[in-house]
Amino acid sequence: MSSGTSGVDEARNALGKRLRELRVAAKLSGKQLAESLSWVGSKISKIENGRQTPTDEDIRDWAKATNAEGQAASLLAALHNLELQHAEWQRVLKAGMKSHQTSLSQVDEKTTFYRGFDNTVIPGLLQTPEYARARFAQVVMVHRVSNDINEAVKARMQRQEMLYRPDKRFHFVLTEAALRYRLVSVDIMLGQLDRLMAMTSMRNVKLGIIDFKTQYVTDPRHNFWVLDDHLVRFESYSAEINLRQPQEIELYTGIFEHLAGVASYGAAAREIIGRVMRELAAEDEDSGV
Incomplete structure (x- = not known):
C-alpha cells in the first residue's frame, strides 16, 4: 500500500x-x-x-x-x-452507502475494461444480494453510518447489469483465501460460490482463481482495481484510495499481470471453487445446521 x-x-x-x-x-x-x-x-x-x-x-x-x-x-x-x-470513508459515506454506489456507477459508465484483484472478499460486482447485504452491514457497524442497506444492495445489483454489456470487459483475479474467509454464514457463502461458478463461463468476464498451492511472482498485498488506463482504486480501513499518476497506474497494471499470470481459469478455476463448496457443504452438514 x-x-x-x-x-x-x-x-x-x-x-x-x-x-x-x-x-x-x-x-x-x-x-x-x-x-x-x-x-x-x-x-x-x-x-x-x-x-x-x-x-x-x-x-x-x-x-x-x-x-x-x-x-x-x-x-x-x-x-x-x-x-x-x-x-476518507466518513466523508464518502456521509450521504449514505447508496449514494456511494451511485457515484461508482458514474465512473462505471466511462470505463470499458476493468481489472480487479481481491485477496480477502468477493468484489462488489460479483456479489450475490445476500453477500452484499452482509458486507454493507459490516460497513454500518465499523463506520457507524446511517443504515440504508436495502437501498445500497439494490444499487449494487443495478451496477452489476454492466457485466452483461458487450461494450465492456472484465478480468477478475481472486485468491482461494477470498473464497474461504468466514465473512458471511456458510449458506450465504455457498450461494456466492455458486454464482462465481457461473461467472467462469461468461463471455466478457474472465475470472481467475489463485489456489493455495500456487507459487506467487509478487505478493498478494491488498485488493485493487485498474480502470482502463486512467485510474487505480483500492480500499483501506479508513479510506478509498484513487491513484491517477501514470507511474502508479503502470506499477499496478504490471502487478495485476503477474497475479493474473499465475491464476487458474475455466475448468481449473471451477475445480477450485467446487472443492471449496464441497468442503463448506460437508462442514455445514456436520454442524447439523
Whole structure:
C-alpha cells in the first residue's frame, strides 16, 4: 500500500508547505496564527507538516488571516484533488452507502475494461444480494453510518447489469483465501460460490482463481482495481484510495499481470471453487445446521 499512501502524503505535504509560506509571508508565528483563528497551537504544525488534512473552512480562514484571500481558490482546488485521491470513508459515506454506489456507477459508465484483484472478499460486482447485504452491514457497524442497506444492495445489483454489456470487459483475479474467509454464514457463502461458478463461463468476464498451492511472482498485498488506463482504486480501513499518476497506474497494471499470470481459469478455476463448496457443504452438514 506504500505507493498509494506516498502519493497522498506528497500532496498533503505540498499543501502544508504552501500554507506555511503564506503564514511566513504574513510575518505570523504558528502561535499567533492559531490564536487569531482560535485554534489549538498544534493544529497549525500538523497542517503545515502534512499530518492533518485541513477542511474547506480551515483553508478559507487561513487565507483570510494571512491576507492571502486571492489564493484561496487555488488552495481549495489542491485540497479537493487530495480528497479525490484519499477519500476518507466518513466523508464518502456521509450521504449514505447508496449514494456511494451511485457515484461508482458514474465512473462505471466511462470505463470499458476493468481489472480487479481481491485477496480477502468477493468484489462488489460479483456479489450475490445476500453477500452484499452482509458486507454493507459490516460497513454500518465499523463506520457507524446511517443504515440504508436495502437501498445500497439494490444499487449494487443495478451496477452489476454492466457485466452483461458487450461494450465492456472484465478480468477478475481472486485468491482461494477470498473464497474461504468466514465473512458471511456458510449458506450465504455457498450461494456466492455458486454464482462465481457461473461467472467462469461468461463471455466478457474472465475470472481467475489463485489456489493455495500456487507459487506467487509478487505478493498478494491488498485488493485493487485498474480502470482502463486512467485510474487505480483500492480500499483501506479508513479510506478509498484513487491513484491517477501514470507511474502508479503502470506499477499496478504490471502487478495485476503477474497475479493474473499465475491464476487458474475455466475448468481449473471451477475445480477450485467446487472443492471449496464441497468442503463448506460437508462442514455445514456436520454442524447439523
